Amino acid sequence: MNRHQSQRAAYGCLWAAASITIVILAIIIMYVLLQGLPYLSLNFLFGRPEAQGREGGIMPAILGTLALGALSLIIAVPLGVGAAVFLTEYTRPSALTTMMRFGTDSLAGVPSIIFGLFGFIFFVTRLNLSWSLLAGSLTLALMVLPTLIRTAEEAIRAVPVSYREVSYGLGASRWQMVRTVVLPNALPGIVTGIILSFGRAVGETAAVIFTAGTALNIPTSVFSPTRTMAVHFYILAVEGISLPMAYATGAVLIVTILIINVAANLFISRGIARTVRR
Amino acid sequence: MKERLIGFLLFLSALVSLASLAVITFFIFEAGLPLIFKVGLGTFLESSAWSPSGKNPQFGIASMILGSVWVTLGAIVVGVPLGLAVAIFSAELAPPRLAAIIRPVIQLLAGIPSVIYGFIGLTILAPLVRTTLGGPGLSVLTAALILGIMILPSIVSISEDALRAVPRAYREGALAVGATPWQTIWRVLVPAARSGIVASIILGMGRALGETMAVIMMLGNALQVPRSPLDSATTLTSNIGLELAYASGAHREALFATGVVLFVLIMVLNMLANVLTGRVVLWRTRLPVSRSIFARLRGRQPAGDRSGS
Numbered sequence: 001m002n003r004h005q006s007q008r009a010a011y012g013c014l015w016a017a018a019s020i021t022i023v024i025l026a027i028i029i030m031y032v033l034l035q036g037l038p039y040l041s042l043n044f045l046f047g048r049p050e051a052q053g054r055e056g057g058i059m060p061a062i063l064g065t066l067a068l069g070a071l072s073l074i075i076a077v078p079l080g081v082g083a084a085v086f087l088t089e090y091t092r093p094s095a096l097t098t099m100m101r102f103g104t105d106s107l108a109g110v111p112s113i114i115f116g117l118f119g120f121i122f123f124v125t126r127l128n129l130s131w132s133l134l135a136g137s138l139t140l141a142l143m144v145l146p147t148l149i150r151t152a153e154e155a156i157r158a159v160p161v162s163y164r165e166v167s168y169g170l171g172a173s174r175w176q177m178v179r180t181v182v183l184p185n186a187l188p189g190i191v192t193g194i195i196l197s198f199g200r201a202v203g204e205t206a207a208v209i210f211t212a213g214t215a216l217n218i219p220t221s222v223f224s225p226t227r228t229m230a231v232h233f234y235i236l237a238v239e240g241i242s243l244p245m246a247y248a249t250g251a252v253l254i255v256t257i258l259i260i261n262v263a264a265n266l267f268i269s270r271g272i273a274r275t276v277r278r
Numbered sequence: 279m280k281e282r283l284i285g286f287l288l289f290l291s292a293l294v295s296l297a298s299l300a301v302i303t304f305f306i307f308e309a310g311l312p313l314i315f316k317v318g319l320g321t322f323l324e325s326s327a328w329s330p331s332g333k334n335p336q337f338g339i340a341s342m343i344l345g346s347v348w349v350t351l352g353a354i355v356v357g358v359p360l361g362l363a364v365a366i367f368s369a370e371l372a373p374p375r376l377a378a379i380i381r382p383v384i385q386l387l388a389g390i391p392s393v394i395y396g397f398i399g400l401t402i403l404a405p406l407v408r409t410t411l412g413g414p415g416l417s418v419l420t421a422a423l424i425l426g427i428m429i430l431p432s433i434v435s436i437s438e439d440a441l442r443a444v445p446r447a448y449r450e451g452a453l454a455v456g457a458t459p460w461q462t463i464w465r466v467l468v469p470a471a472r473s474g475i476v477a478s479i480i481l482g483m484g485r486a487l488g489e490t491m492a493v494i495m496m497l498g499n500a501l502q503v504p505r506s507p508l509d510s511a512t513t514l515t516s517n518i519g520l521e522l523a524y525a526s527g528a529h530r531e532a533l534f535a536t537g538v539v540l541f542v543l544i545m546v547l548n549m550l551a552n553v554l555t556g557r558v559v560l561w562r563t564r565l566p567v568s569r570s571i572f573a574r575l576r577g578r579q580p581a582g583d584r585s586g587s
Contacts, residue, residue, distance in 0.1 A: 003458050003460075003461060004458065006458075006460060007458040007459065007460040007461070010460040010463075010464070011371065011459075011460060013363060014363050014366055014367040014371060015367070016363075017359075017360050017363030017364050017367060018363070018364055018367045018368070018372065018376070018380060020360065021360065021364050021380075021383060021384075021387075021430065022379065022380070022383055024387075024427055025383050025386060025387055028390060028394065028395075028398055031398065031402065032394060032397075032398075078291065079291040079294050080291075082287065082288045082290075082291030082292065083288070083291045083292035083294065083295065085288050086285075086288035086289055086291065086292035087292055090285055090288055090289070091289075097292075099296055100292050100293065100295065100296050102296070102552070103295040103296025103297075103298075103299045103300075104295040104296075105548065105552055106299050106545065106548055106549075106552075107295045107298065107299050109481065109484055109544060109545075109547070109548040109551075110299075110302065110488075110541075110544065111484070111485075111487070111488020111489070111490070111515065111540070111544060112488070112490065113488065113490040113515045113518055113519055113537070113540070114302065114306065114488070114537060114540065114541055114544070115302075116490075116518075116519075116522070117306055117309075117518065117522070117533070117534060117537045118301075118302045118305055118306060120522065121305050121306070121309050121534070122301070122305050126305070142295075142298050142302075145294065145295050145298075146295065149295065173281055174281060174285075175280070175281055175284045175285075196389070199389050200389075202391070203389065203390070203391030203392070203393075203394075204391070205391065205392065205393050205490075205491040206392075206490040206491050206515075206519055209519075209523075210522055210523070230391050230393050233391075233393055233394075233397070234393045234396075234491055234495075237393070237396075237397050237400065237495065238494070238495060246397070250394060250397060253391060253393075253394065254390070254394060257386075257389050257390060257391065258386075260389065261382065261385060261386050261389050264385075265382055265385075
């Protein structure tokens with residue numbers, strides 16, 4: 001095989017790999033949607049489950065998912081954005097920031113089952129929160145923290161240095177500068193990170209099942225246990241409770257993830273458009 | 279005064295991830311280490327007798343370790359060639375329009391919940407494997423194929439960044455001496471991006487090793503050492519995930535001890551990957567502001583931005 005033939009063969013393989021990846025994604029999404037859509041109804045979306053989810057709807061799981069995602073973001077977003085601001089605006093590279101970065105990088109690599117174990121032994125058992133929305137949210141907040149810090153840091157770094165200089169030149173203090181110049185300009189990137197983190201909270205199972213529990217009721221306070229859509233889907237599928245209901249839940253789950261990803265991309269392109277316009 | 283208070287609060291929030299890593303490490307080890315000492319590290323790792331709740335409980339996780347190793351290696355065999363090819367494709371030869379599709383596709387693959395992947399393995403792939411190749415269907419092969427797809431996003435995004443960071447001059451030089459585009463990619467760009475690519479593979483391994491729910495759904499959860507890719511098996515993660523809900527006493531301690539082993543393995547992989555990508559990360563994040571301003575004034579990139587070896 002001469003070099004021109006191998007050129008052609010190799011490029012053929014690369015095209016094939018890219019096409020295969022796109023096709024696999026399409027198969028996954030289409031399969032779950034096509035299997036699930038026939039079972040979807042308003043009653044399913046807004047009804048309460050009966051017989052452990054064999055019949056009825058998934059309203060408690062939808063509300064549980066939203067509550068868990070929202071609460072974990074309420075905990076994690078201030079910490080994540082604060083950490084990003086500190087690392088970019090308030091400090092010079094030092095041994096300490098290297099350690100902080102090491103912490104963030106390592107936390108990002110910790111598998112969700114370890115978060116599940118930790119949340120179970122620490123929040124559920126040691127802090128006596130039992131299986132609850134709060135224990136689940138605290139665990140999830142730690143899980144999404146690295147994503148938030150990284151995206152916020154990237155967005156903050158993309159704000160031109162000259163903006164900061166102008167702000168300082170007008171006599172702003174550091175925090176005034178951050179509040180009025182850096183954060184507003186970094187907002188699209190930060191929001192992208194928040195949306196993606198919400199997606200991670202929605203899709204998570206291993207860490208949630210051992211911290212928020214599997215109770216199929218509408219959470220009434222942060223101390224009540226709950227069951228997310230992903231956990232509900234898992235239980236329906238693995239315990240063989242009802243395959244049609246599993247398909248339908250899976251369809252709702254994947255539509256949620258699709259919406260979240262499209263929203264995140266809208267913010268990304270908006271952010272880019274804004275920087276280009278300037 | 280207010281300024282200093284805010285600065286202090288920001289400092290504290292930056293400390294949270296490091297602190298929580300320490301707290302996580304402490305509590306996992308505190309809950310798991312006593313059992314490892316009681317059973318003995320050698321027995322715990324090398325015995326494959328696991329009967330955690332009988333009169334004479336036995337705690338050996340060898341078969342789970344082997345299950346994890348098999349599944350992880352299988353995922354690498356599937357995911358690395360495909361992921362590297364996609365990374366090269368989108369970094370080097372994708373037309374802009376197609377590249378604009380690939381990026382969100384990879385992002386979406388990363389966003390799909392692991393239970394959905396597990397479900398696909400359970401309902402599509404496992405029956406397919408059972409009817410065409412035999413065995414129980416819920417097997418190492420099934421899990422490896424799906425996990426290979428699950429780790430694609432880590433491999434593609436980091437490898438692609440590494441390939442894009444190779445200086446233009448490398449490309450132009452290779453093409454100028456008469457190399458075909460493919461020769462340029464394979465003999466020049468890929469070796470130059472080597473450390474990033476290896477890091478992406480290591481992170482992919484970490485992801486496959488740590489995956490729990492999808493593996494529970496696809497692997498059959500048989501407590502045995504797999505003899506062939508068509509056998510069922512169980513992994514460190516799936517055993518924790520399956521038994522934690524009802525375990526108590528020494529059994530629960532043994533699951534945390536399993537967590538300790540998993541945690542140590544993952545941290546080793548993470549550190550390897552961090553060392554390998556360290557250089558790129560250092561340049562991107564620790565570039566002093568004054569230098570970048572200087573560079574901007576002179577209208578060129580600072581020397582430190584030129585990565586690749």
